[in-house]
Amino acid sequence: MAVIALVGNKGGAGKTTLTVNLACALNRIASTAILDADPQGSSLQWRAIAESDDAPAVFASDRQMDTILATRRSKYDHLIIDCPPSVNALQTNQALRVADLALIPVQPSPLDLWATAHIDDAIREAKRVNPDLRAVLVINQLEPRTTLSRIMRQALAELDVPAADTAIRRRAIYRAAVLEGKSVIDMGSRGRAAAEELEQLINEVVTS
Numbered sequence: 001m002a003v004i005a006l007v008g009n010k011g012g013a014g015k016t017t018l019t020v021n022l023a024c025a026l027n028r029i030a031s032t033a034i035l036d037a038d039p040q041g042s043s044l045q046w047r048a049i050a051e052s053d054d055a056p057a058v059f060a061s062d063r064q065m066d067t068i069l070a071t072r073r074s075k076y077d078h079l080i081i082d083c084p085p086s087v088n089a090l091q092t093n094q095a096l097r098v099a100d101l102a103l104i105p106v107q108p109s110p111l112d113l114w115a116t117a118h119i120d121d122a123i124r125e126a127k128r129v130n131p132d133l134r135a136v137l138v139i140n141q142l143e144p145r146t147t148l149s150r151i152m153r154q155a156l157a158e159l160d161v162p163a164a165d166t167a168i169r170r171r172a173i174y175r176a177a178v179l180e181g182k183s184v185i186d187m188g189s190r191g192r193a194a195a196e197e198l199e200q201l202i203n204e205v206v207t208s
Contacts, residue, residue, distance in 0.1 A: 004081070006080065007104050008105060009118050020183060027078075029202075031076045033075075036060055043058050047181075065081075101133075101205065103205065135161045
């Protein structure tokens with residue numbers, strides 16, 4: 001079983017949106033569930049309105065994350081942890097200590113870049129007890145034609161954590177799908193381009 005932590009140090013980076021869409025895409029390959037460790041409970045709210053019985057299960061994850069993982073490990077092939085938007089949160093620290101992979105969505109903005117710089121320290125600290133942890137930055141809500149987006153990779157190259165080649169573009173379909181309790185995969189032709197980039201990201205950083 002792979003444990004994937006979605007980690008951020010700033011709200012609004014699209015962490016939960018990426019969480020539920022990755023979970024839905026992975027769930028088509030192998031059984032997948034979400035542990036909602038964010039006090040805002042957005043993943044739980046999404047599951048509450050999900051129309052499909054095939055949507056991934058979402059469980060609340062309190063301060064005893066290791067206990068919850070122990071009870072779920074045998075039931076799912078993938079567990080995705082939706083962490084709070086802070087590397088200093090107890091839930092984030094716990095997630096990084098047990099995760100196989102940390103995905104860190106970052107938007108092409110100066111504030112997001114500054115916030116992401118602090119994640120380097122958290123990853124290094126987590127690797128002291130979890131040396132096999134892999135961490136990957138994911139450029140999220142990319143607008144390819146903007147100057148800031150074009151220089152994003154150059155800026156991220158200065159960090160210790162590598163960035164995925166696959167970027168997630170800014171697409172209204174992501175927000176529309178979540179509001180309907182769906183994923184972009186469920187949105188038919190309207191979500192095809194988004195679904196394809198999700199599949200590409202999974203192939204690059206999860207199943208490779």
